[in-house]
Amino acid sequence: xxxxxxxxxxxxxxxxPNITPKRTGYKFLGWCNSIPTTxxxxxxxxxxxxxxxxxxxxxxxxxxxxxxxxxxSLTAMWKExxxxxxxxxxNADTTCAEMSIGDTLKLKDSRDNTExxxxxxxxxxxxxxxNLNLAGxxxxxxxxxxxxxxxxxxxxxxxxxxxxxxTIKLPASDTAGFDQNNYxxxxxxxxxxxxxxxGQNTPCYSYYSWDATTLGSGRTIAAENTDAEQSIxxxxxxxxxxxADSNNGWKRGDFYALAKAYGANLESDYYDYSSATGxxxxxxxxxxxxxxxxxxxxxxxxxxxxxGRYGNYWSSTSYSSTNLTRYLYFDSSSVYSAGYYFRYGGFxxxxxxxxx
Numbered sequence: 236x237x238x239x240x241x242x243x244x245x246x247x248x249x250x251x252p253n254i255t256p257k258r259t260g261y262k263f264l265g266w267c268n269s270i271p272t273t274x275x276x277x278x279x280x281x282x283x284x285x286x287x288x289x290x291x292x293x294x295x296x297x298x299x300x301x302x303x304x305x306x307x308s309l310t311a312m313w314k315e316x317x318x319x320x321x322x323x324x325x326n327a328d329t330t331c332a333e334m335s336i337g338d339t340l341k342l343k344d345s346r347d348n349t350e351x352x353x354x355x356x357x358x359x360x361x362x363x364x365x366n367l368n369l370a371g372x373x374x375x376x377x378x379x380x381x382x383x384x385x386x387x388x389x390x391x392x393x394x395x396x397x398x399x400x401x402t403i404k405l406p407a408s409d410t411a412g413f414d415q416n417n418y419x420x421x422x423x424x425x426x427x428x429x430x431x432x433x434g435q436n437t438p439c440y441s442y443y444s445w446d447a448t449t450l451g452s453g454r455t456i457a458a459e460n461t462d463a464e465q466s467i468x469x470x471x472x473x474x475x476x477x478x479a480d481s482n483n484g485w486k487r488g489d490f491y492a493l494a495k496a497y498g499a500n501l502e503s504d505y506y507d508y509s510s511a512t513g514x515x516x517x518x519x520x521x522x523x524x525x526x527x528x529x530x531x532x533x534x535x536x537x538x539x540x541x542x543g544r545y546g547n548y549w550s551s552t553s554y555s556s557t558n559l560t561r562y563l564y565f566d567s568s569s570v571y572s573a574g575y576y577f578r579y580g581g582f583x584x585x586x587x588x589x590x591x
Contacts, residue, residue: 248295249307255289256311257338263289264312276315285309318345319353319469320379322588331361331588337525339364344469346379353588356526357496360489361588362475364526366440369467371408371421374399375450381468381586382450395419396451403450405467412444413534413581416558417454419447422534422581430522430531430542437542442534442581443467445560448474448549453560453578456553460486460561463551468586475587477550477561479507479573489587490550490563490572497526499570506571513569521546521565528565534581547582 255263265287267280285293296307319342322330334340339354347370354364377384382403390398395412396419397404405421406412412420424438446454453463460478468474476488491507498515501507509516520526532542545566552561554575562582564571576582 247298249298251285251294251296251309253286253291253294255286258311258313261313261315264314265289266309267312268307268309271310271312278312278314280312284312318343319351320345320471322353322471331355334361339525344369346373346375346469354525356493356520358489358492360492362493362526363472363586365427366529366531367443367467367584367586368423368427368441369405370423370441371405374402374404375467376402377470379470380450380466381470381473381589382452382465386450386452386465390451394446394451394454396446405447408441410534410539411537413442413579414536416578417446418444418579419451420444420534420579420581421447430529438534438539439529439531439542440583442531442539443549443584444581445549445578448582448584449551453551453553455557457555457557459553459555461553463553466551466586467584471589472586473589474549474551475563475585477552477563477573479503479505487573488550488552488561490548493520493526494563494565494570494572499572501570501572505573506575507573508569508571510569513565514567516565516570517567521567528563528585529583530566531583535577535579539581547576547580548585549582 266285269282271278271280322342334355336355339352341350341352343350349368351363351365355361390403392398395406406419408421408423410422421443423441426439430439449463450465452465466474475490477490478486478488494516497520499509500512501509520528522529528546530543530546532540533547548563550561554561559575560578561573561575564574
């Protein structure tokens with residue numbers, strides 16, 4: 236940030252530009268007039284800090300000489316944002332409210348140190364913009380997962396979910412299963428880069444039945460448009476909501492708002508379906524975009540299908556019986572923000588930040 240001080244004298248003050256740089260996955264801590272040192276991902280400064288934390292304060296420099304050089308060399312200081320839980324809890328010195336539409340961060344899931352990109356999308360909310368890839372067999376606690384301690388304490392091992400001390404353990408990854416309602420199934424493909432071109436069967440990321448996705452909390456819900464209260468999302472994050480109930484003032488959810496924000500003109504029916512503008516969602520939020528909703532296909536009755544053709548994402552919202560649940564479906568020409576499907580289907584999961 237060069238400033239001309241050639242016409243200034245000793246003890247004159249020079250105003251510094253109010254500049255706050257951005258760096259993906261980091262919080263700006265200010266400008267250091269010496270060389271910062273880094274400990275555990277956080278810079279510190281032994282000299283003066285200008286514009287600390289980008290708050291616009293301490294933006295003057297006092298010249299210490301008359302004539303000759305009065306150079307001031309400033310180095311940006313940073314703090315790495317290292318966990319999704321810390322971000323959600325406000326402990327990482329940034330919040331979704333501080334982000335602009337299109338801003339992204341790389342944050343880690345503290346449960347397994349998997350790094351995800353998250354972004355503030357056009358609906359004004361912060362989403363994971365990669366599919367959840369939580370491994371089968373993971374033990375989930377109230378400290379690191381979107382699940383209440385009281386729910387865990389009263390949970391009974393059942394339907395492939397295991398109570399293990401103060402945790403609920405997911406079933407091991409397996410291509411078998413996805414064939415019984417209200418049972419938990421998980422399959423981790425190990426592929427996080429390629430969901431397959433049109434017509435290919437290439438599973439990517441991970442697939443979960445709805446019982447696994449809600450950690451059993453949706454198992455007995457039979458009423459339409461009721462949200463499961465627990466999920467496999469990280470602490471401070473949750474499943475997106477869905478729903479298109481004309482008897483309840485067209486109660487809609489996160490998937491509806493997201494699809495609308497990315498160009499879908501959804502019709503007023505029980506599926507919130509669009510074919511006329513469904514391609515807008517695919518073109519603006521599908522593979523290769525910033526939201527990057529993938530055509531990851533699904534698992535059904537022990538088999539994988541539709542990789543590279545369909546995207547299927549669970550919501551937290553039930554549909555009319557213990558067999559069915561709302562979800563987001565899209566392909567290259569249409570989108571349903573409130574479709575419904577059998578709960579034993581193996582679908583992808585995206586998480587959304589809880590209200591701050």
